[in-house]
Amino acid sequence: MRSRRKRLTPLDFVIFAAVIAVVAYVGYRVESVLVYSWDWSAIPGYLFRHDADTGAIVPNLLVLGLLTTLRIAFWGMLLASAIGIVLGVARTSRRLFPRLVGWAYVGFIRNIPPVPFLFLFYFFISSQILPVIEIEAFVGGLSDGGTQVLELLFGPADLIVNFLSGVISLSMMMAAYIAEIVRAGIQSIARGQYEAGYSVGLSRLQTLRYVVLPQAVQRVIPPLAGQFITLIKDSSLVALISIQELSFMAMEIAISEQRFFEVWIFTGFMYFLVCYSLASVFNRLEKRAAAARR
Amino acid sequence: MIEMRGVNKWFDDFHVLRDIDLRVAQGERVVICGPSGSGKSTLIRCINALEEHDEGEIVVDGITLDDDSRHLSAIRQEVGMVFQQFNLFPHLTVLENCTLGPMKARGLGRSDARALAMELLERVRIPEQADKYPAQLSGGQQQRVAIARSLCMRPRVMLFDEPTSALDPEMIKEVLDVMVDLAGSDMTMVCVTHEMGFARTVADMMYFMDDGQIVERAPPQQFFEAPASERTRTFLGQILSH
Numbered sequence: 048m049r050s051r052r053k054r055l056t057p058l059d060f061v062i063f064a065a066v067i068a069v070v071a072y073v074g075y076r077v078e079s080v081l082v083y084s085w086d087w088s089a090i091p092g093y094l095f096r097h098d099a100d101t102g103a104i105v106p107n108l109l110v111l112g113l114l115t116t117l118r119i120a121f122w123g124m125l126l127a128s129a130i131g132i133v134l135g136v137a138r139t140s141r142r143l144f145p146r147l148v149g150w151a152y153v154g155f156i157r158n159i160p161p162v163p164f165l166f167l168f169y170f171f172i173s174s175q176i177l178p179v180i181e182i183e184a185f186v187g188g189l190s191d192g193g194t195q196v197l198e199l200l201f202g203p204a205d206l207i208v209n210f211l212s213g214v215i216s217l218s219m220m221m222a223a224y225i226a227e228i229v230r231a232g233i234q235s236i237a238r239g240q241y242e243a244g245y246s247v248g249l250s251r252l253q254t255l256r257y258v259v260l261p262q263a264v265q266r267v268i269p270p271l272a273g274q275f276i277t278l279i280k281d282s283s284l285v286a287l288i289s290i291q292e293l294s295f296m297a298m299e300i301a302i303s304e305q306r307f308f309e310v311w312i313f314t315g316f317m318y319f320l321v322c323y324s325l326a327s328v329f330n331r332l333e334k335r336a337a338a339a340r341r
Numbered sequence: 342m343i344e345m346r347g348v349n350k351w352f353d354d355f356h357v358l359r360d361i362d363l364r365v366a367q368g369e370r371v372v373i374c375g376p377s378g379s380g381k382s383t384l385i386r387c388i389n390a391l392e393e394h395d396e397g398e399i400v401v402d403g404i405t406l407d408d409d410s411r412h413l414s415a416i417r418q419e420v421g422m423v424f425q426q427f428n429l430f431p432h433l434t435v436l437e438n439c440t441l442g443p444m445k446a447r448g449l450g451r452s453d454a455r456a457l458a459m460e461l462l463e464r465v466r467i468p469e470q471a472d473k474y475p476a477q478l479s480g481g482q483q484q485r486v487a488i489a490r491s492l493c494m495r496p497r498v499m500l501f502d503e504p505t506s507a508l509d510p511e512m513i514k515e516v517l518d519v520m521v522d523l524a525g526s527d528m529t530m531v532c533v534t535h536e537m538g539f540a541r542t543v544a545d546m547m548y549f550m551d552d553g554q555i556v557e558r559a560p561p562q563q564f565f566e567a568p569a570s571e572r573t574r575t576f577l578g579q580i581l582s583h
Contacts (some may be wrong), residue, residue: 237428239424239426239428240428240430242391242422242424242428243424243428243429243430243487244430245389245390245391245417246389246391246417246420246421246422246424246491247421247441247442247446247490247491247493247494248414248417248418248442248445248446248447248494249441249442249445249446250414250446253445253446257441257445258430258441261432262430262431262432265432
């Protein structure tokens with residue numbers, strides 16, 4: 048096959064020139080019209096600080112916030128995928144009841160903006176559900192080693208209810224979107240695959256688990272990656288419910304330092320790095336999945 | 342081994358199976374032929390309940406096919422099926438395609454399942470492809486894997502639903518050879534096929550279906566040389582004329 052992508056056409060030059068022009072114009076406006084004296088010097092001190100007591104270099108607010116964001120992303124992806132897959136399967140069920148539950152959940156969540164949902168669910172989960180399972184008593188009863196592992200996985204022990212409420216709220220929201228992606232994936236699998244599964248003696252559930260879902264998930268890796276990236280970006284919303292992740296920290300610093308542009312540009316860059324890395328990982332997964340089936 | 346009595350089925354208003362009576366004895370090899378749309382695929386798909394029948398009774402190996410899901414799964418473990426479109430699992434290797442059923446449905450250990458799979462892949466003359474993915478194989482090879490996959494469940498009955506119809510002509514023979522070989526091992530077989538040469542060689546009984554009905558039932562010699570029904574004659578004339 049001839050590669051047509053490598054040849055540059057006049058149109059490419061026009062587009063390239065237009066992009067340069069826009070960037071140059073924005074730069075010019077920022078430099079000459081917006082009177083603003085840039086000062087990035089405060090930022091490094093918020094990444095790491097020198098602890099006066101121990102003399103060690105320890106992470107400061109921005110890095111701590113980033114770690115919390117990463118923890119939210121990690122648990123959020125796991126939990127949202129788990130709920131999303133169950134709901135996605137429910138939506139393709141032959142039985143009316145699971146279908147109805149999945150339909151109602153997705154319809155309910157997708158038509159409410161994230162902010163009201165987060166506020167309401169945060170309140171409900173943190174004040175009604177987590178106290179019932181006595182999470183704080185559990186955390187308080189841990190040994191030192193146990194507390195260390197817990198803090199590595201979930202962040203500061205005293206904020207754990209807060210953290211879990213945020214993760215659960217965010218996951219429940221994202222699960223609705225993942226459910227739709229999973230449903231589309233399941234529905235794209237040909238009927239013959241189910242029949243082949245049944246004909247080698249597998250039950251419905253086994254056919255779903257070993258035959259249909261692996262293929263469905265493989266097919267929806269690209270939209271799923273997009274949804275995970277949305278999850279990370281939308282995790283900045285949980286700053287609203289006082290979870291001390293990256294955006295929450297940035298907000299505090301921006302106010303106390305009066306350095307809005309620098310702090311938010313730098314924070315945006317940190318989000319970009321995280322999301323871009325995740326996208327690359329998924330890209331590689333997708334290529335590997337494609338190569339394996341070739 | 343298989344008994345169908347008074348089986349009727351409708352797709353909405355379309356009466357696809359009309360009063361089907363069919364009896365297949367243990368070790369018997371039956372070939373069903375007929376024009377497309379005559380209901381022959383639907384008929385054999387009813388035997389392992391890929392299609393539900395609306396009326397009548399189907400008994401396989403002494404188990405009645407009804408609403409009891411244990412009966413259903415018992416029958417499906419006893420009945421292997423080979424599809425026109427192969428329907429291999431594209432995300433699994435050839436070997437994994439063969440071991441999935443035995444491991445998950447029969448509870449066989451991994452090494453036993455692998456040994457069994459290799460034995461049957463050798464039987465369909467394709468052991469060297471065990472670690473490839475289905476998409477890397479030719480159609481004929483894929484269909485032979487599909488046969489091995491079914492045989493791995495040690496079924497008492499094998500159903501073939503037009504197993505060579507999706508194959509390029511030069512690959513038909515390798516699949517038919519495997520099926521003839523299988524017929525020689527006393528397997529109970531029900532085949533929907535237009536391969537009349539194959540039918541002549543292996544069939545104990547021929548069925549001709551048209552318009553949802555079994556029009557003719559006869560041993561192969563009588564079926565091919567002196568069919569009783571006019572419709573059978575016309576059909577055979579059409580497919581044997583060249």
